[in-house]
Amino acid sequence: MDCAVTGDVDLTKLDKFDVNLFELLYAPSENKTKVDLKDIDEAKEWLEVSKTSNKLTNPMVQLFDKLKTIKENYGASPEDIGIDKDELYLMAIKHKNIDEHSVSVGGRVYSALPIAQTANERVQDYIDNHVKDAPSGFDLQEQIAKNRKKIQEKLNMPDEAWDTYAGQIKYAITSGEQLAEIIDIPQSLIDDIQRVVGVFRMRISPYYASLIIPGEVNDPILIQSVPTGDMVDNRGINIEPVASDHSPARLIDQFYPRVLTIKATNMCAMFCTYCLRLDHISDKDWVSSKNTYEEALNYIRGNTAVRDVLITGGDALALSNKRLEYLFEELDKIPHVKIKRIGSRIPIMTPQRIDDQFLEICAKSNAIKPLRFVTQINTVQEITPEVHDAFKRLSKVTSAILNQAVLLRGVNDTQNKMWKLSELLQESYIRPYYLFNCSFRNPEFGHLRVPISIGRELVESMYGNIAGDAIPRYLATAGGKIPLHRDNVAQINEGGDYILRKPWSGEEVPYPDMSMEEYNKPQSFDKYIQE
Ligand SMILES: *Cc1c(COP(=O)(O)O)cnc(C)c1O
Ligand code: SF4
Secondary structure (H helix, E strand, O other): OOOOOOOOOOOOOOOOHHHHHHHHOOOOOOOOOOHHHHHHHHHHHHHHHHHOOOOOOOOOOOOOHHHHHHHHHHHOOHHOOOOOHHHHHHHHHHHHOOOOOOOOHHHHHHHHHHHHHHHHHHHHHHHHHHHOOOOOOOOOOOHHHHHHHHHHHHHHHOOHHHHHHHHHHHEEEHHHHHHHHOOOHHHHHHHHHHHHHHOOOOOOOOHHHHOOOOOOOOHHHHHHHHOOOHHHHOOOOOOOOHHHHHOOOOOOOOOOOOOEEEEOOOOOOOOOOOOHHHHOOOOOOOOOOHHHHHHHHHHHHHHOOOOOOEEOOOOOOOOOOOHHHHHHHHHOOOOOEEEEEOOOHHHHOOOOOOHHHHHHHHHHHHHOOOOEEEEEEOOOHHHOOHHHHHHHHHOOOOOEEEEEEEEEEOOOOOOOHHHHHHHHHOOOOEEEEEEEEEOOOOOHHHHHOOOHHHHHHHHHHOOOOOOHHHHOOEEEOOOEEEEOOOEEEEEEOOOOEEEOOOOOOEEEEEEOOOOHHHHOOOOOOOHHHHH
């Protein structure tokens, strides 16, 4: 640094960011241009405020930021515009003295502000375009209300039926012709649907159908709910259903020692086109008798390693409240069962199902042992005010609400769609928990799969850009859940030091490891008990 210090200025009080900032301000410039008088006046005004203000750091930040801008825009140093260097030193020291954490003005102006600026640039496209790129059920309210009106008219469906789960199922759309009545779809699609509904059932609640945006060929709601010719045309080896080799007892699936599922029904409010339990789509609906549940419960009663039981299906909420109450009560009586989960996508297809009686049953059971609600939302288009409200109410009577999304082509496979899904879930009282890679098991939905490399990019793009607890874990299901995240260890040096990579910037940082030798030494408290 060529700038000498005079007077009482103590250079050691400046940190390296201050030094960098001063170097930048006083660096020689080749082509200086005339500084706008307005800029000079502003800088001088901030200097005056800085001198008189003994409590605020902002005037000094403004002063130095202005000087930095002047240097960058005109090549002019503070001296060129008549500001004394010693005075600036005093201001820099004053800034550090006022700040509780001794942060220097150089740290703020030279480093932190540019970093914040770069960070903002990473999310700018998302902030500017999320409504266009990933419209939510909130963003689409007007269109959805119009759709609802049309659907109710065409189906001759009264409001009272709309407002109940039974009504939504009763009026469900099950054929291509019915669908064509309520939404403009090309004749070729209608023909295709008619060709496959004999093999794969279709069931779209009028509420869920109201989320379809007319004229969108690849509408995320259509993709998820309407079986297309691809499903019968995709050929490949069909792997046995998940349950066949993991079911130690009737209705039970068990991959892990401490957690298992009871598949309490095969019923769902809809038939998702990518469903892992695809086989049940071609099946008839069933609900088990109490005797069957007793067999499943007996397996759990006799297996004291099991602590976490997941009631699923199909969709657990296809069961009556009475049935669910019975299952919760029985599970709550088993001492080694410590927590429960219920798995359901029904609040997305028919939020009307979350009635007061069900909420009371949850509250009662949750008060005995924690009850978590596991759901599946794949696109923000599924998050409407009704869905938001259903989960808000559920959040008051459960210990957690977790989302398992499936990564699906055309539904959620871009950055803006995935970021918004994560954020809007969180704002709807739901924790993004898992993101599943769409399975290879069933060739029928090959057309919906997304390459793992894209999934990794998507999940990784969330780090440092959206809240940490809104980032799901990315998994493959292949006989249990297997993490797919990319490793952010860039390099392991000899001697055990790691080089880590920041997912949001690519910057590499050294990270010295604990050595095995140190780790294997006796612990410090050991010495007190040694004779
Ligand atoms: C997903 C799943 C579980 C639960 O796994 P977690 O990782 O604990 O959420 C348990 N059993 C089966 C059969 C599953 O598919
Ligand atoms: S709700 Fe779940 S189980 Fe039912 S069809 Fe959809 S993905 Fe399959």
